[in-house]
Amino acid sequence: MAQTLADLMSTAAARGDLHQLEELLQRTPNVDEPNRFGRTALQVSRLGCPDIASLLLRRGADPNLRDSSGFSVLHDTARAGFQDTMQILLDFHADVNLQDKDGNIALHLAAMEGHLHMVQYLVLHTDTWLTHRNRNGDTPCDLARMYNRENVVMWLQSNARGLAGGGQ
Structure with a gap:
C-alpha cells in the first residue's frame, strides 16, 4: 500500500523529524488530513x-x-x-476542558499519572478543576488517590482548601 502525504507527515511528526515535516507541509493544503489510521500528524x-x-x-x-x-x-x-508541549498547545487555544469518552479532562490524566508539575500548571488554566467529575464521578484528586499519587493528592487538597475553604 502506497503511503499518502498524510501518512508521511504523521511518520515525520511521530519521529520528531522537523526538517522532513517542514518539506511535507509545503506540499499539502490540509495539515489535519488524517493518515490511514484516522489520526492527524499533530495527534501522533x-x-x-x-x-x-x-x-x-x-x-x-x-x-x-x-x-x-x-x-x-x-x-x-x-x-x-510534557509541560513545554502543553504550553504551546494552550498558546494555540487548545481547550483544557475537552473530555475524553470517560469524561476525563487533561487534569484527570495528569493527576492519575502523578505528574505534579503538570497538575500545578493545568490548575492555573482549568476553571472547573475543583468540581469536574468524570463519568465515574471521580475528580482529579480522586484519581490521584486511587493511583497512589500522594504528592498530587496532598497538593490538590491543600490548594482546594486555600481556594474554596474546604477539601476536595
Missing part, C-alpha cells in the same frame, strides 16, 4: 518535541481534534507530562 506527533507541535499549529493544525477514544493531543500531553 512526538510529544517531547515542542517544535513539532509548534510547526503544525502554526500551519493551522486543530489542537482540539479528538480520536475515537475522545482523546485530543492535550490529553496525551497531560498524561505524558
Whole structure:
C-alpha cells in the first residue's frame, strides 16, 4: 500500500523529524488530513518535541481534534507530562476542558499519572478543576488517590482548601 502525504507527515511528526515535516507541509493544503489510521500528524506527533507541535499549529493544525477514544493531543500531553508541549498547545487555544469518552479532562490524566508539575500548571488554566467529575464521578484528586499519587493528592487538597475553604 502506497503511503499518502498524510501518512508521511504523521511518520515525520511521530519521529520528531522537523526538517522532513517542514518539506511535507509545503506540499499539502490540509495539515489535519488524517493518515490511514484516522489520526492527524499533530495527534501522533512526538510529544517531547515542542517544535513539532509548534510547526503544525502554526500551519493551522486543530489542537482540539479528538480520536475515537475522545482523546485530543492535550490529553496525551497531560498524561505524558510534557509541560513545554502543553504550553504551546494552550498558546494555540487548545481547550483544557475537552473530555475524553470517560469524561476525563487533561487534569484527570495528569493527576492519575502523578505528574505534579503538570497538575500545578493545568490548575492555573482549568476553571472547573475543583468540581469536574468524570463519568465515574471521580475528580482529579480522586484519581490521584486511587493511583497512589500522594504528592498530587496532598497538593490538590491543600490548594482546594486555600481556594474554596474546604477539601476536595
